Amino acid sequence: MEINKDLIAASSTSLVLAILAEGDSYGYAIIQRVRELSGGQLEWTDGMLYPVLHRLERLGYVMARWDVAENGRRRKYYRITSEGGAQLTEERKQWQAVDATLRGIWRALSTAIPNNNGESAAPLPEGV
């Protein structure tokens, strides 16, 4: 199953902030964590993570620093700031509201239509 690009983009901020809330991390490890959490269903284009990280840095949600990794190479680590934490709480509330709404309608539908795959492939606006 391929997840729509718009959905990936919409969830990226929350995901990255949440992963950083677990502890400081760097690009490659964040991608790995996303794969692990989604069971491989959320496939990010690796490079696209970095503009997201830079945006969060500009907004003050994360702080970056260069450090030497265990393999001796220089690596850029990211840490969530207190503003980032507040933003994460806010986003979490919003996602929970969306999730609750969807859950409600899924429950209502699941009694009416048992399993219709054709329906979910309805034309959604494709992100660029």
Next chain:
Amino acid sequence: MPDPDQPVSIEEQIDQWRSYLRRRQAIHAVDVAELEDHLREQVAGLVKAGLATDEAFLVAVKRMGNLDALSREFAREHSDRLWKQLVLVSPDSGELPAPGRADTLVAFCLAVAAAVAIKVPSLFGRQLDEHRPDDIDFYARNLSLFVLPLLTGYFIWKRRLGTSTLRWLAVAFIAAGVVANIYPFASRGYTVALTALHLPIGLWLIVGVAYAGGRWREVAGRMDFIRFSGELFIYYVLIALGGGVLTAFVAMIFRAIGINVGPFIGSWLLPCGAAGAVVVASWLVEAKQSVIENMAPVLTRLFTPLFAALLTIFLGTLLWTGRPIDIQRDLLIAFDLLLAVVIGLLLYSASARDPRLPPDAFDVLQVALVVSALLADAVALWAIAGRIGEFGFSPNRVAALGENIILLVNLAWSAVLYIRFLRGRGQFTGLERWQTSYLPVYALWAAIVVIVFPPAFRYV
């Protein structure tokens, strides 16, 4: 970690990928380093999972995503990077901070020295005051001598010129200073005005020799000096505009508290600022050389078609109406300026042109501009030639006539070389060589005007 069996191959591949990424304007060196770290981790992970190194590399690059899309994303986040910024000392690389800072310091000190130098004569009672014509003459004659030696000093320091070159440069400036000050010029006369006008032109060649360092004998070295001169002019005009705004504000806000700063502006802010700005502008041109697009070629691209159209319409109107040229006092000077502008357009479009490219439509336009300027000037000279005796040979008229002939010769031979190039009979470098070799001719004529004219015309 790269596979020890194929260490060269994977490093080469990563090098290639990195250089490909570096070409993207929106992706800076730090980002490339971050992405490279990611790529290496990914390759190592895949190798550990059982892939061969080159397979792992291909998969890792694929997962990184399409580079166009990636650089678009970077550009969206860092839109400021698409503007070439005036970064004097790059914060990322930190490669050349020491010389950059020393350069800044030397330029700043020399700018201050130029600003001070222009006020030194006031210690000896020389004032820039419209009621003191002798002092005005003094400043007019010596203006370039206050600033250009310091500018030359900047390039001597920067290019680390040897003592033999240094000696020649010093001799030239001292000789200029002597000539400008021992002649018994008539107060507010023609010859003193000519000296004031031509001394900077002659001394500019001395600056050029220092600027080019050891490369003055090379076409490329002199071409760089031409580029430098054009950019310096543009920077100076911009600084002057900013200075004008500053001056206006100074006058305005001090008037608000009832203090008249007019005398301060006239005798301190303006002369010191104008002198220091020459060094500052030169330093800026040097510092930003590779950072910002050169402006002079852009302006020539814009104005060459307009000037070509103007001159063609002028010639057409002249032929159609058959009106005789109204010979006025300033006619020669007006046509001198026209030829100088046309040569400027020719020079600066040549300075930005890749000489290996074949001729294109813009080259045809350039030739049209040169030929129409030649025709217009020929008409003007023809009109003047018949009546030059009636006007008499004043120093101004002789100087203007000499300049006209010098510019005319330059343009005529440029037209020949350009047409040869268009017809595939010659190289574009021929035109470059001609233009750069002609530079000393201007300086020589300026020297003649400064040295020979005043005695020849009895210092009127």
